[in-house]
Amino acid sequence: MFEALTAQPPDKILMLMQAFREDPRETKIDLGVGVYKDANGLTPIMRAVKAAEKQLWETETTKSYTGLAGDPGFSDAMIALVLGDAVARANVAAAATPGGTGAVRQAFDMVKMANPDVRVFVSDPTWPNHLSILKHMQIQMVPYRYFDGETRGVDFDGMMADIAKAGKGDVVLLHGCCHNPTGANLTLPQWREVVALLAKTGATPMIDIAYQGFGDGLEDDAAATRLVASSLPECLIAASCSKNFGIYRERTGLLMAVAQDSSARKLNQDTLNYLNRQNYSFPPDHGARLVTMVLTDQALRADWAAELEEVRNSMLGLRTHLAQELQRLGGSDRFGFIAQHRGMFSRLGATPDQVEKLRADHGIYMVGDSRLNIAGLNAKTVPILAQAIVDCGI
CATH class of the missing domain: 3.90.1150.10 (Aspartate Aminotransferase, domain 1)
Structure with missing residues (x-):
């Protein structure tokens, strides 16, 4: 065959x-x-990752499975890092994934389950794997203008005109900070305009945040994601630990499903658990545990x-x-x-x-x-x- x-x-x-x-x-x-x-x-x-790894080697007593969504401590630590206090923890469903790529893939799976005819609006250009995964999954991709080849900045007017065509049941994929591949980013006032437009159209935002801490600092780099999550009825966030923790080969990521209606959390969490089970059963834990240790230990x-x-x-x-x-x-x-x-x-x-x-x-x-x-x-x-x-x- x-x-x-x-x-x-x-x-x-x-x-x-x-x-x-x-x-x-x-x-x-x-x-x-x-x-x-x-x-x-x-x-x-x-340094902190190396120190955590040494501690883990000395104290870890089992290599048994954690849970379908990974260790809850990892989700708590990463949600706090990305969202701060912008959204109540009770409103966020989350699942550990094999890297940020795994989080992106699971997010696309989730939106396709919710709407088999979903259209995903993607910046032109974007990370090539976004396009590859969407094509492989046979999800319709709609490009929106983003990079101005003359100024090497953001074509904001073009972007707004294009994402205005998205509607309820569609997804608009946004880079939380440090846009890949251009390095050109929206200002916070521009983000506010994007949020207002998405609220008007009813489209669901999905944020890929792979470089928190690489741009203007941990808090400033999370500002746009926090604004989106706290302002709109729902959103998806795919977060990666590869870059800011330097653990590329450990494949450590988290997918978050945020809903202002806390009653939606159970269904969202059950869906994330289900998707993990279908794709790889239990997510990898080593990198996630190191991240958790670093984020929850004051000195580390x-x-x-x-x-x-x-x-x-x-x-x-x-x-x-x-x-x-x-x-x-x-x-x-x-x-x-x-x-x-x-x-x-x-x-x-x-x-x-x-x-x-x-x-x-x-x-x-x-x-x-x-x-x-x-x-x-x-x-x-x-x-x-x-x-x-x-x-x-x-």
Whole structure:
């Protein structure tokens, strides 16, 4: 029967990773894969996570299952981190998932169960896996304008005009902070306008928040998600711990279903439990337990928050350095948007041919749409990248 299978399109980022590994040039620079790297090019284990892991090794007494939704302590800790006191805990159903991707997939499953004809409105551009999962699940995807290729900022008027076409039974997918792949983000006043529009149309918001703490800080990065959750009748939130806890391979995420009507929580929780059971029975626990330990231990949490702030400031410093270097070399401030963007990524606005020239001539690897991972840079490689950008006529 397997002869009936057809070849699937290769993942562009995974292909880029393979090409980078095979490139023999010592001067090559990887700005493609979306992981944080320190000045030495390593993705370190955070201090608090390492300390929690040691404690866990010494005290853990069983590897038995937790529950279909994962350990309740993990849900409590993550809901508090993402939502603060914006929504009562009794109004939030939650389930642990294998990473933020697992949370996104379960969210799409939930909305398709609720409305088999659901349309999901997605920013143009968005994280490619959003589109891949929706296509695989045969859910209708409707793009809405988001990135302005001229200003390298948000096309807010276009966005509002497009999501106004969503209605009750539709879902509008939003990035909570640090938009991937562009780095361009809504202001809080713009978020308020989005909330007012969604309240008018009756569409359900779904927020993917994968980079809390990487933009303007833990609290500021959560502000938009908290506004949405506290202002509208219901929403879904897919949260990832990969980046801000540095536990990529532990696959740790949480899906939250928020309803202002607390009586809806039981049905939402039962649905999340059911979906977990159908997909993988019990979610992984190791990463979730480490996160719980860090967030609930005062000393560990303080150390984690301090290191996360170091990571955030490092990326902001790299953004400023690159923008200044490009201004020095090019004599204009047209790359000033890099310093204004937030998170790991920015989109340069280069053509695919220019991106290929960066790779071929300079050994600089980035995704074909010119998304670059700011965290892949360091003080030595920023001037190299800036000169290459100028040389390639970007």
